Amino acid sequence: RKEVEQDPGPFNVPEGATVAFNCTYSNSASQSFFWYRQDCRKEPKLLMSVYSSGNEDGRFTAQLNRASQYISLLIRDSKLSDSATYLCVVIRGSNYKLTFGKGTLLTVNP
């Protein structure tokens, strides 16, 4: 089983839609969790960190469920510019090494 698994996608949604991505991680010792965004043929960029209490940044909401080893990202009121691959990222321990999921491709259509 892979250490980080994501919804395979792709997701095709109309502008204004709400879309949710799910991610599971296999190692219960994982300590830090992030969502990164990667545009086509570009480098990954941090979208947001994920905290146990859940956190929101504008239209984006991230949730962490440690008991189920599950992370989610909710995007409300999708924009065309949200089209990208969303990467679930986990850090195990304090070694600052990231483990990436394969990513979920989102396309927002006009």
Add this chain to the structure above:
Amino acid sequence: EADIYQTPRYLVIGTGKKITLECSQTMGHDKMYWYQQDPGMELHLIHYSYGVNSTEKGDLSSESTVSRIRTEHFPLTLESARPSHTSQYLCASSGGEDTHPETQYFGPGTRLLVL
């Protein structure tokens, strides 16, 4: 925008050639990383460094080597390139005092094609 640079951005080279991919950051980060990413696939860590003169192998075995003689510079070298080395190589850094210590900033990547 992150101040992390990679050169060259694109490289087409013949089998057997020695190549060095450059990565530099001006953020004073102590930690630097190299990832390999094939199209449509996840990133895999191949090397990392926690500071000058510190280098470690990552999770994915790689025939490349790295060095960290200066804080800002983390070059990756392939002594003899092969077609199986064709991929995108992404450099990243973390550890600045004004950012979350675990946040990694990525360079634009080098796309390598070995013929």
